[in-house]
Amino acid sequence: MQALAKGPAVRSPVSLSSAFEKYGIYIFLGLLFITASLISPQFLNPQNLKDILNQAAALGMVAIGQTVVILIGGGGLDLSVASVMATVAVIVAHNTRGQDALFFPVALICLVFGLLVGLANGILITKRKVQPFMATIGMMIIIQGLRFLYTGGAPKGGFPPILRFLGTGSIGPVPMSIFSLAILAVIAVIVLHKTTLGRQIYVIGGNIETAYLSGYRIDLVITVVYMISGFTAAIAGLYLAGYIGVSDNWVGKGYELDSIAAVVMGGTSFAGGRGGVMGTIVGVLIIIMLYNLVLLLHLPVQVQYVVKGAIIILATSFYAMFRKST
Amino acid sequence: MKKLITVLMAVAFVCTILGSVAWADAFPRSWLWDTNALKMVDTSKYKKKPPYVIGFSNASVSNSWRVYFDLQVKAEADNQKDVIKKFYVTDANDKPDKQIADVEDLVAKGIDLLIISAATMAALDPIVTRVMKEGIPVVCVDRRVKSDNFVSFVTSSNYTQGRMQMLWLCEVLKGKGNIVMLGGFAGAGPAEERIDGAKEILAQFPGIKLLDLQYANWSPAEGKKIMAALIQSYGKKIDGVWGDGLQVSGAMEAMNEAGIKVPVTGDHLNAFIVRAQEMGFPAMSIDFPVSMGADSVLTALKILNGTPVPFIVDVPRTIITTVDTENVKSDMPWSDMAHKDWPDDSWNNTLPPKWLPK
Numbered sequence: 001m002q003a004l005a006k007g008p009a010v011r012s013p014v015s016l017s018s019a020f021e022k023y024g025i026y027i028f029l030g031l032l033f034i035t036a037s038l039i040s041p042q043f044l045n046p047q048n049l050k051d052i053l054n055q056a057a058a059l060g061m062v063a064i065g066q067t068v069v070i071l072i073g074g075g076g077l078d079l080s081v082a083s084v085m086a087t088v089a090v091i092v093a094h095n096t097r098g099q100d101a102l103f104f105p106v107a108l109i110c111l112v113f114g115l116l117v118g119l120a121n122g123i124l125i126t127k128r129k130v131q132p133f134m135a136t137i138g139m140m141i142i143i144q145g146l147r148f149l150y151t152g153g154a155p156k157g158g159f160p161p162i163l164r165f166l167g168t169g170s171i172g173p174v175p176m177s178i179f180s181l182a183i184l185a186v187i188a189v190i191v192l193h194k195t196t197l198g199r200q201i202y203v204i205g206g207n208i209e210t211a212y213l214s215g216y217r218i219d220l221v222i223t224v225v226y227m228i229s230g231f232t233a234a235i236a237g238l239y240l241a242g243y244i245g246v247s248d249n250w251v252g253k254g255y256e257l258d259s260i261a262a263v264v265m266g267g268t269s270f271a272g273g274r275g276g277v278m279g280t281i282v283g284v285l286i287i288i289m290l291y292n293l294v295l296l297l298h299l300p301v302q303v304q305y306v307v308k309g310a311i312i313i314l315a316t317s318f319y320a321m322f323r324k325s326t
Numbered sequence: 327m328k329k330l331i332t333v334l335m336a337v338a339f340v341c342t343i344l345g346s347v348a349w350a351d352a353f354p355r356s357w358l359w360d361t362n363a364l365k366m367v368d369t370s371k372y373k374k375k376p377p378y379v380i381g382f383s384n385a386s387v388s389n390s391w392r393v394y395f396d397l398q399v400k401a402e403a404d405n406q407k408d409v410i411k412k413f414y415v416t417d418a419n420d421k422p423d424k425q426i427a428d429v430e431d432l433v434a435k436g437i438d439l440l441i442i443s444a445a446t447m448a449a450l451d452p453i454v455t456r457v458m459k460e461g462i463p464v465v466c467v468d469r470r471v472k473s474d475n476f477v478s479f480v481t482s483s484n485y486t487q488g489r490m491q492m493l494w495l496c497e498v499l500k501g502k503g504n505i506v507m508l509g510g511f512a513g514a515g516p517a518e519e520r521i522d523g524a525k526e527i528l529a530q531f532p533g534i535k536l537l538d539l540q541y542a543n544w545s546p547a548e549g550k551k552i553m554a555a556l557i558q559s560y561g562k563k564i565d566g567v568w569g570d571g572l573q574v575s576g577a578m579e580a581m582n583e584a585g586i587k588v589p590v591t592g593d594h595l596n597a598f599i600v601r602a603q604e605m606g607f608p609a610m611s612i613d614f615p616v617s618m619g620a621d622s623v624l625t626a627l628k629i630l631n632g633t634p635v636p637f638i639v640d641v642p643r644t645i646i647t648t649v650d651t652e653n654v655k656s657d658m659p660w661s662d663m664a665h666k667d668w669p670d671d672s673w674n675n676t677l678p679p680k681w682l683p684k
Contacts, residue, residue, distance in 0.1 A: 042559055153389075245579045295552060
């Protein structure tokens with residue numbers, strides 16, 4: 001396992017099967033894209049592609065944080081992300097009252113909120129040794145409760161034009177939100193592959209003993225990882241709120257599981273230490289394209305759940321097949 | 327006299343014939359009212375001297391409709407405090423097992439009457455039946471139990487809501503065009519009943535074609551995503567959108583971005599009413615009134631006073647439109663119900679100002 005941790009030290013010759021494992025998801029995305037454009041004439045419509053990208057942005061942002069959390073291993077995952085997204089949306093609507101002037105200070109508060117939730121998750125997991133599943137599900141419920149206390153059940157206010165632009169506007173033909181997702185993804189790739197923090201994340205995920213013997217500050221790294229997830233969830237909440245434009249208590253509902261599905265489809269292993277952000281982004285695009293295709297083909301929207309579930313199982317068994325053999 | 331009846335019958339017959347010819351673009355509103363609503367229940371055996379102890383077991387306050395509904399119950403109980411000595415409220419968090427325990431607690435506290443909004447029809451049925459057997463009258467509100475073992479059910483017909491919305495949509499389109507329907511949760515009682523009611527009316531308008539029916543989970547986010555895809559699929563072919571709740575506000579966002587302004591239907595959610603006006607959509611709205619919370623308390627007091635009550639109380643509801651059709655007319659100007667200073671997620675209500683969520 002540990003030999004597979006990203007690092008310049010050992011590099012086994014690239015075999016066909018490992019290349020297939022690594023790039024299979026891209027091939028699948030390509031095939032899905034071609035199939036979609038063949039069976040639905042509307043699929044390649046520029047506006048439709050723009051809709052797909054706009055909808056992929058928020059999920060992509062959450063999934064970046066989720067990837068990093070799952071990479072750290074030890075059963076790492078973050079179920080509190082959707083709750084963070086909804087709470088951020090409510091905070092923005094309440095405090096900006098739809099005015100641009102207040103947007104940046106309030107957005108800053110939202111990001112700090114995301115970081116604090118991550119910090120709390122991290123402390124619970126490292127210092128109190130709570131299972132990540134339980135810690136983050138507990139946090140999810142706490143934030144939900146606090147949100148309802150805060151709004152009294154009915155969120156007030158509205159979203160400022162800047163936020164609407166971030167969620168729905170575009171620069172030339174490129175949607176603003178996908179532009180932001182790209183920036184975030186590039187930063188994540190740089191952090192994971194070019195910094196000490198990134199290397200430590202892969203090593204801890206790959207083999208925690210090695211990390212311990214190397215003298216890494218494991219607790220600190222794990223806590224930072226959950227803070228990254230809280231932070232990206234807060235950004236995603238802002239973009240999704242901007243995209244929908246209606247304040248609602250449940251913005252981002254279902255994104256916790258969708259983001260985990262995207263990460264797993266993208267080849268990041270639940271065991272940790274293996275995978276990365278680019279695969280996750282491809283996973284996100286697959287999920288959103290499937291959703292879009294189901295509707296373009298005039299199938300009931302519920303069909304997407306069946307297809308999504310099947311693809312998750314297919315993807316995991318695909319990876320399991322290759323990983324057992326290596 | 328006999329002659330008069332014959333003449334009247336002849337006139338009625340001719341009218342029916344003429345009416346059926348003109349069916350394609352009109353339908354009598356009066357046909358939609360439920361004639362069973364007036365079955366009265368004798369409540370003399372429940373008559374008691376005030377002051378009363380009443381328990382209210384709520385399924386949950388997990389969405390904004392339920393929050394406003396819950397406040398309406400509490401506000402009315404507060405308003406009646408000269409006859410209500412003690413008013414207990416429990417919240418079951420949408421969990422039937424918790425609600426069963428809640429009801430048992432309320433009975434142990436010695437309530438004179440139980441008001442319940444049941445989490446599920448089947449799971450709460452045995453306990454409600456038992457409470458009735460113990461001689462404590464039960465009022466169901468918003469959601470009933472499966473059996474008829476209660477005194478009165480305070481509600482508003484979901485079928486009527488769906489029918490009214492569809493009738494307006496078909497009439498505003500003059501009986502011709504293509505529509506899409508956006509439902510709530512697949513399988514949820516209110517969602518399915520409204521869709522069924524709407525389809526009954528749709529069947530009377532052969533010139534209107536249903537392009538697609540999708541469930542948008544009463545979520546603005548789903549509404550927007552689904553509508554965006556439907557617009558790609560059908561484009562300018564969509565002449566109208568039938569919807570029954572929160573999803574319509576998201577769908578309007580998608581249509582607005584695509585520059586499509588076709589007639590839409592919804593209910594009295596502030597976000598829908600305000601945005602339809604701001605964006606200039608022809609629209610119709612009919613509510614599933616949160617005020618039924620207050621009506622449930624009033625019905626409870628009638629029962630304890632021994633006054634007969636209807637077995638099903640169909641609470642009054644308002645219809646608003648931005649453009650009237652032959653059979654669906656606005657009860658008040660649209661702008662009177664568009665409250666720009668209210669939260670998006672608030673519902674038209676009859677709450678006194680001090681009870682409105684801050």
